Structure formats: C-alpha cells, structure tokens
Amino acid sequence: MIVTFRLNGEQVNARVAGPASLLDVLRDELGMYGPKEACSQGECGSCSIVLDGEVVCSCLVLAADAEGSEVTTVEGVSQGGLNAIQEAMLREGAVQCGFCTPGIVVAASKLFETHPRPTRIEIKEALAGNICRCTGYGAIIRALESVAGGEA
Amino acid sequence: MVEVNFGRRRPETVVGLRRVAELKEWEGNRIGAAVTWRRVEREGPGAYAQAARTVGSPQIRNAGTIGGNLGTASPAGDGHPFLAAVDASIEVASATGRRLVPWNEFFVGPKRSSLQQGELITAVVLPERLPERHGFGKVGVRNAMVISTVCAVVTRDHDGRTTVALGSVGPTVLRVPAAEEMISAESNPSEADLAEFARLVSEGVRPITDHRSTEQYRRHAAGVLARRLLERCLR
Ligand SMILES: Cc1cc2nc3c(=O)[nH]c(=O)nc-3n(C[C@H](O)[C@H](O)[C@H](O)COP(=O)(O)OP(=O)(O)OC[C@H]3O[C@@H](n4cnc5c(N)ncnc54)[C@H](O)[C@@H]3O)c2cc1C
Ligand code: FES
Ligand code: FES
Numbered sequence: 509m510i511v512t513f514r515l516n517g518e519q520v521n522a523r524v525a526g527p528a529s530l531l532d533v534l535r536d537e538l539g540m541y542g543p544k545e546a547c548s549q550g551e552c553g554s555c556s557i558v559l560d561g562e563v564v565c566s567c568l569v570l571a572a573d574a575e576g577s578e579v580t581t582v583e584g585v586s587q588g589g590l591n592a593i594q595e596a597m598l599r600e601g602a603v604q605c606g607f608c609t610p611g612i613v614v615a616a617s618k619l620f621e622t623h624p625r626p627t628r629i630e631i632k633e634a635l636a637g638n639i640c641r642c643t644g645y646g647a648i649i650r651a652l653e654s655v656a657g658g659e660a
Numbered sequence: 661m662v663e664v665n666f667g668r669r670r671p672e673t674v675v676g677l678r679r680v681a682e683l684k685e686w687e688g689n690r691i692g693a694a695v696t697w698r699r700v701e702r703e704g705p706g707a708y709a710q711a712a713r714t715v716g717s718p719q720i721r722n723a724g725t726i727g728g729n730l731g732t733a734s735p736a737g738d739g740h741p742f743l744a745a746v747d748a749s750i751e752v753a754s755a756t757g758r759r760l761v762p763w764n765e766f767f768v769g770p771k772r773s774s775l776q777q778g779e780l781i782t783a784v785v786l787p788e789r790l791p792e793r794h795g796f797g798k799v800g801v802r803n804a805m806v807i808s809t810v811c812a813v814v815t816r817d818h819d820g821r822t823t824v825a826l827g828s829v830g831p832t833v834l835r836v837p838a839a840e841e842m843i844s845a846e847s848n849p850s851e852a853d854l855a856e857f858a859r860l861v862s863e864g865v866r867p868i869t870d871h872r873s874t875e876q877y878r879r880h881a882a883g884v885l886a887r888r889l890l891e892r893c894l895r
Pocket of ligand 3: 603605608640642643
C-alpha cells in the first residue's frame with residue numbers, strides 16, 4: 509500500500525509492505541537515515557521521531573498508521589543549520605560514537621519547545637527513553653543544562 | 661510491533677487503530693481504548709495517573725495506549741491494579757454488538773484475556789464514583805523503563821472500605837479479600853493493624869520466581885508496598 513504523510517514539512521508517499529515499522533520505511537524507502545535502529549523494541553530511543561507533536565519510537569509505529577500524520581526526524585529539527593541543543597552538545601563533547609545522538613536531539617528539542625527552562629530532573633526524565641552506551645550522560649546533561657541556563 | 665520486528669510474528673493483515681477517533685474519546689468515567697498513557701498521566705484520576713507516569717519512557721507513554729496494555733494482558737501491566745482496585749469494567753465490541761466485561765472476568769491468565777476472536781477493546785469503564793483516596797506504587801530495579809517486580813493500588817473510602825490490588829505477583833492482577841476485610845473494619849488502624857494488613861497481603865499473593873525476581877522477595881515486597889500505600893491513604 510501507499511502511505512502519504514508530511515515528513516519534515518514536505519508531503520511524501522511511501523510504499524509500505526504489511527506490518528513494516530515507520531522506522532524501516534523512513535530509512536529504506538525514504539532515505540532518511542537520521543533515525544537509527546539499535547534495539548527494535550522501544551528500549552533505546554535511537555529511532556526517536558516526533559509524530560503529530562509527540563516524541564515516539566519509530567520502530568514501534570506501524571508505518572500504515574502514519575497515514576495523514578506529521579513526522580519530524582532529526583533532519584527536520586535542524587533545518588537551516590544546527591539548533592542550540594546541537595551546538596551545546598558539540599561544545600560539551602556530548603557525542604562519542606553518535607548512534608544515540610539523533611534520538612537525543614529529537615527528544616531534547618521537543619522538551620525545550622514545551623519547557624524552555626527545564627530543571628536537571630526534567631531533563632533526565634525527558635531523556636529516560638534514550639540510552640547512550642558511550643558518554644555516561646554527564647556531558648549530555650551538562651550540554652542541555654547550559655541551554656536551559658541561557659548560556660547558548 | 662516488537663514481535664514483528666523480531667520476526668516472531670508475520671501477520672498478513674494488520675488493523676491500524678491510531679486514527680480511529682472514536683477510540684480516543686474520554687467522557688467522564690468512560691475512557692477510550694486508544695487513550696495514551698501520556699493523557700492518563702495528565703488527566704487521569706490519582707492512582708491511574710501515577711501508574712501511567714511509571715510506564716516505560718516518555719516515548720512509550722506517548723504511543724502506548726490503555727487498550728494495548730489490556731490487549732497484552734501481562735500480569736505485570738501497570739494499568740491493571742487500578743482497574744481491579746476500583747472494580748472497573750472493560751468494554752468490548754464486535755461486529756455483532758458490545759459487552760461490558762468486569763475486570764475479574766477479563767483477565768484469565770498470564771497474557772491471556774477473555775477477548776474473543778473478532779472482538780476489539782473499545783473502552784475502560786470506571787465506576788461512577790471513585791473511592792476518596794487511592795494510590796499506586798511500583799517496585800522495580802530502576803526508575804524508568806522497568807517492568808514491575810510488584811505493582812499495587814490501594815484505595816480507601818470515607819467509610820473505611822479498603823481495597824488492595826496487586827500486579828506481577830500472580831498469573832493475573834489480583835485482589836486480597838482477607839486483607840481488605842480485616843483493614844476495612846478498622847476505622848483508625850493501629851501499628852499492629854497495619855502490620856497484620858501487610859502480613860495478609862504477603863500471604864494472599866501468588867508470586868513465582870523468574871528471571872526478574874524471586875517468589876520470597878515479591879511476597880515480602882507486596883506486603884511492604886501495600887502497607888505504605890495504605891499509610892499514604894490514611895494521612
Ligand atoms: C520499551 C517498553 C517499555 C514498556 N514499559 C511498560 C511498563 O512500564 N508498564 C506497562 O504496563 N507496560 C509497559 N510496556 C508495554 C506496552 O507498551 C504498554 O502496555 C502499552 O500500553 C501498549 O499499548 P499499545 O497501544 O502500544 O499496544 P500494542 O503494542 O499496539 O498492542 C498490544 C496488544 O494488544 C492488542 N490490542 C491493542 N489495542 C487493542 C484493542 N483496542 N482491542 C483489542 N486488542 C488490542 C494488540 O493486538 C496486541 O496484541 C512497555 C513496552 C515497551 C516496548
Ligand atoms: S530502535 Fe527503536 S527504541 Fe531502539
Ligand atoms: S554516543 Fe555512543 S551511544 Fe551515545
């Protein structure tokens with residue numbers, strides 16, 4: 509079947525086979541390689557996207573269910589250069605292998621959209637669904653706190 | 661989706677429910693099956709909202725629905741203790757009609773419900789009036805993204821009537837009538853009454869030992885958790 513939705517502001521039509529996940533369709537049909545696949549079971553958050561205004565794991569979304577929806581990937585949160593979160597993560601060295609980074613950027617960008625001045629606890633809660641196997645989170649939290657503190 | 665991603669299931673036909681607006685309706689005590697944990701966390705009654713807040717992660721709560729929690733019928737489902745503690749019903753529909761299934765007839769075993777072929781969960785129906793105080797608690801190995809070792813809801817009404825429902829400590833969510841009867845009779849429970857309540861809860865649950873915990877630990881934790889929740893209701 510063909511599924512039509514808006515991807516980072518543009519209308520797209522994607523070929524969807526049976527129960528394919530939205531993550532597979534984004535990567536394999538639409539060449540959108542920002543969302544990563546690590547666990548395929550909702551545990552790691554590396555596939556995080558914004559679907560109709562809420563951050564979700566695209567590996568758990570039935571692609572057919574995306575019909576008519578609005579999808580934003582990391583490519584879409586940073587159109588026109590890096591956003592403040594990405595700049596801060598670079599500055600703090602919050603990226604090592606980078607596999608978790610797109611998901612973290614998506615989840616954090618959504619957090620700052622609704623809470624421009626999140627506390628440390630709010631930052632940690634917002635990232636509870638994003639696993640990073642490299643950094644130990646310290647640099648990521650520091651980067652986001654610097655954005656929250658207006659240093660960016 | 662997880663089972664599909666891992667090739668454990670290859671369904672030929674799938675039914676996408678995300679865009680069925682009717683299932684997202686929430687009117688008073690009738691909550692549509694496609695209502696997400698995120699919404700329950702923000703708009704639900706006390707103990708149900710507390711349970712919602714512990715489900716998975718923000719991503720999981722934004723997508724996961726109360727209908728999906730029931731469809732899975734996991735003994736560890738965090739939404740079940742509230743439904744059991746307030747005697748909620750599950751509304752189920754098929755091409756031929758709708759029926760209301762009391763919670764204790766809905767759950768029949770681990771990951772098994774009485775849902776029939778061709779039936780869809782359409783809503784959760786809470787009683788018209790909820791008990792005055794209620795609280796949810798969960799014991800797990802960390803704060804986020806954790807399947808309950810024990811989860812529980814205790815309710816206490818103005819007349820002292822108390823209910824306690826626990827998950828992850830039996831084949832389905834369960835109530836402990838002996839503990840409920842004993843404590844409901846005490847209008848101002850003493851230290852000894854609280855200890856007896858905890859003992860009866862530990863005695864009344866039916867946990868197993870598995871990769872997540874042992875029978876003994878779950879039994880102990882169930883009593884401690886239920887007592888703490890009761891103490892919060894009494895405060
Ligand atoms: C990483 C992760 C963490 C999780 N953490 C928790 C947790 O902490 N606590 C907890 O309780 N659960 C947890 N879950 C389990 C689950 O995600 C939630 O219970 C959620 O509510 C499922 O909802 P869903 O809409 O995604 O259901 P789906 O996954 O879409 O469906 C689950 C099952 O229910 C059936 N179903 C769905 N809707 C209906 C309906 N309306 N009528 C009939 N059948 C239906 C489906 O066919 C399927 O068999 C977790 C899951 C993941 C992946
Ligand atoms: S790949 Fe989707 S959460 Fe890990
Ligand atoms: S930088 Fe490697 S997983 Fe986060």
